[in-house]
Amino acid sequence: MQFEGMGDPYRIPSADKAALVDSLSTTGLRRIQVTSFVSPKAVPQMADAAKVSSLVTVNPEVAYTALFFNQRGLHQAIDAGIYQIVGQLVLTASETFAMRNLRSTRAQEIDTQRSLVSAYQAAGVPVTRVAVMAAFGCNYEGQVPFDTVLSLVETLATIVSDAGESLEEISLADSMGWADPAQIRSYVAEIRSRWPGVAVSLHLHDTRGLGMANALAALEVGVDALDSSVGGLGGCPFAGVAAGNVPTEDLVYLCERLGIDTGVDLDALLRSVEIAERVVGHPLPGRTGRLSPALLHL
Amino acid sequence: MQFEGMGDPYRIPSADKAALVDSLSTTGLRRIQVTSFVSPKAVPQMADAAKVSSLVTVNPEVAYTALFFNQRGLHQAIDAGIYQIVGQLVLTASETFAMRNLRSTRAQEIDTQRSLVSAYQAAGVPVTRVAVMAAFGCNYEGQVPFDTVLSLVETLATIVSDAGESLEEISLADSMGWADPAQIRSYVAEIRSRWPGVAVSLHLHDTRGLGMANALAALEVGVDALDSSVGGLGGCPFAGVAAGNVPTEDLVYLCERLGIDTGVDLDALLRSVEIAERVVGHPLPGRTGRLSPALLHL
Numbered sequence: 001m002q003f004e005g006m007g008d009p010y011r012i013p014s015a016d017k018a019a020l021v022d023s024l025s026t027t028g029l030r031r032i033q034v035t036s037f038v039s040p041k042a043v044p045q046m047a048d049a050a051k052v053s054s055l056v057t058v059n060p061e062v063a064y065t066a067l068f069f070n071q072r073g074l075h076q077a078i079d080a081g082i083y084q085i086v087g088q089l090v091l092t093a094s095e096t097f098a099m100r101n102l103r104s105t106r107a108q109e110i111d112t113q114r115s116l117v118s119a120y121q122a123a124g125v126p127v128t129r130v131a132v133m134a135a136f137g138c139n140y141e142g143q144v145p146f147d148t149v150l151s152l153v154e155t156l157a158t159i160v161s162d163a164g165e166s167l168e169e170i171s172l173a174d175s176m177g178w179a180d181p182a183q184i185r186s187y188v189a190e191i192r193s194r195w196p197g198v199a200v201s202l203h204l205h206d207t208r209g210l211g212m213a214n215a216l217a218a219l220e221v222g223v224d225a226l227d228s229s230v231g232g233l234g235g236c237p238f239a240g241v242a243a244g245n246v247p248t249e250d251l252v253y254l255c256e257r258l259g260i261d262t263g264v265d266l267d268a269l270l271r272s273v274e275i276a277e278r279v280v281g282h283p284l285p286g287r288t289g290r291l292s293p294a295l296l297h298l
Numbered sequence: 299m300q301f302e303g304m305g306d307p308y309r310i311p312s313a314d315k316a317a318l319v320d321s322l323s324t325t326g327l328r329r330i331q332v333t334s335f336v337s338p339k340a341v342p343q344m345a346d347a348a349k350v351s352s353l354v355t356v357n358p359e360v361a362y363t364a365l366f367f368n369q370r371g372l373h374q375a376i377d378a379g380i381y382q383i384v385g386q387l388v389l390t391a392s393e394t395f396a397m398r399n400l401r402s403t404r405a406q407e408i409d410t411q412r413s414l415v416s417a418y419q420a421a422g423v424p425v426t427r428v429a430v431m432a433a434f435g436c437n438y439e440g441q442v443p444f445d446t447v448l449s450l451v452e453t454l455a456t457i458v459s460d461a462g463e464s465l466e467e468i469s470l471a472d473s474m475g476w477a478d479p480a481q482i483r484s485y486v487a488e489i490r491s492r493w494p495g496v497a498v499s500l501h502l503h504d505t506r507g508l509g510m511a512n513a514l515a516a517l518e519v520g521v522d523a524l525d526s527s528v529g530g531l532g533g534c535p536f537a538g539v540a541a542g543n544v545p546t547e548d549l550v551y552l553c554e555r556l557g558i559d560t561g562v563d564l565d566a567l568l569r570s571v572e573i574a575e576r577v578v579g580h581p582l583p584g585r586t587g588r589l590s591p592a593l594l595h596l
Contacts, residue, residue, distance in 0.1 A: 208594075210548070213510045217514070241593055243588075258478065288507050295539055
């Protein structure tokens with residue numbers, strides 16, 4: 001396979017991105033977030049979201065998802081034709097990060113969520129998931145009070161129930177890698193106690209080296225889902241300092257060691273890490289990807 | 299400060315190594331392992347161990363230590379004049395790794411420990427510490443049975459008590475990054491139950507991405523000491539695949555977040571990470587070192 005991107009994130013060919021997604025879709029992963037339908041001016045790396053989507057060879061066993069934050073993005077994701085559209089509402093616990101990342105005030109964010117609800121309902125998509133970004137802290141504002149996070153979840157949960165919809169999942173996103181393991185445990189416990197029966201998921205970044213320690217804490221309190229990225233790829237261009245999510249391969253390896261079945265073929269995933277590194281043109285931070293399968297399975 | 303090493307581990311000037319040690323000695327760290335007195339043929343990177351030692355500006359608040367595995371190394375470390383000589387005995391849980399790393403069979407390793415005891419006693423050094431390398435697994439042999447580790451600790455503890463000495467510390471070294479958090483907890487508990495009152499320390503490598511998760515488990519069971527390396531520098535040339543220890547700065551940051559006082563000034567430590575990266579000529583894996591102090595302390 002040839003990769004022509006040469007490591008410039010603005011110039012990675014759409015076909016290379018799709019090839020990476022196709023590789024991941026053969027590993028046993030059951031949910032893959034492919035791209036983001038966001039402003040091509042603000043995030044030129046994602047300007048080819050529709051094209052990438054069109055190049056993916058759909059594996060019917062996989063739920064493909066895309067990120068979007070407004071009605072325009074929602075409709076682009078629907079139009080792409082390959083996505084499981086999750087009716088998700090999002091608020092940001094740091095108003096400074098919201099302004100930088102989404103160019104929105106808190107009030108504008110809330111308005112956007114209300115209009116998204118209408119758009120979801122018009123499209124026949126149940127509104128089931130709420131998420132809070134920067135839920136553990138912010139590179140512009142510092143630590144974020146947990147009360148703020150709880151109040152935003154409450155706001156979103158009310159929007160969901162006011163719309164006659166049923167909340168199924170609450171996601172806390174540690175967008176800039178501020179969480180620590182003690183917070184992971186106490187936040188998850190408090191969310192569960194306030195919204196019993198609702199699934200809790202976490203989105204962890206490794207900005208401060210605690211990603212895997214936080215993942216351990218999350219797995220041991222039994223969170224329902226953890227986001228990760230192949231090789232630890234990624235990082236938000238508006239986060240001040242960028243680091244990717246916890247590496248999928250390290251997380252799968254940790255799960256294997258803890259006896260948690262992921263259904264993922266780690267050897268196949270290591271091949272995807274290799275592809276990801278060729279696509280972006282530089283080594284990625286995940287550690288397990290540096291090992292030959294023989295060194296993993298001795 | 300000028301660094302002339304250009305990243306070649308065989309050519310890093312001794313003065314640059316000493317400058318890194320001197321930088322670390324101003325961070326609040328109270329114990330710094332400077333170098334290894336080992337065969338210059340087998341490990342040319344350490345051929346300048348005596349020279350590096352002579353260039354260190356000794357901070358009387360810091361205990362400087364050096365690694366050695368035999369009488370020759372012990373005497374070189376003593377002659378260097380700056381080291382706190384710890385009377386340590388070491389065995390390797392994987393016989394394949396012992397042969398590659400130390401060119402010794404198990405029987406030869408045990409003989410060496412006995413002769414080390416005599417050498418320690420002749421030098422007036424109390425024999426207080428025993429360590430097992432490859433205690434969690436081996437890149438040549440795979441997982442190592444814990445019974446093997448326990449039996450090696452027992453062998454070493456017997457050598458110590460037969461010599462009329464008193465065991466104060468047991469160290470388990472995860473030399474090739476095979477441990478998982480559940481093992482950390484159960485191994486530490488078992489060692490404590492068999493050798494009550496003896497301190498337990500761990501030496502963790504991040505070969506498989508679990509270094510920080512293992513450190514979390516270790517801190518939460520209250521181990522007495524954890525080894526780490528600035529920036530996550532390091533890795534054994536005979537380990538098959540090399541990865542450094544858990545990064546000191548990430549570990550200190552984790553401790554701060556968990557409310558564990560380390561006495562280390564994290565800002566000063568970040569300056570040492572920068573020096574370490576200039577000395578080796580490439581980025582190191584630690585994450586916290588990539589942040590400006592402002593992003594750590596918001």
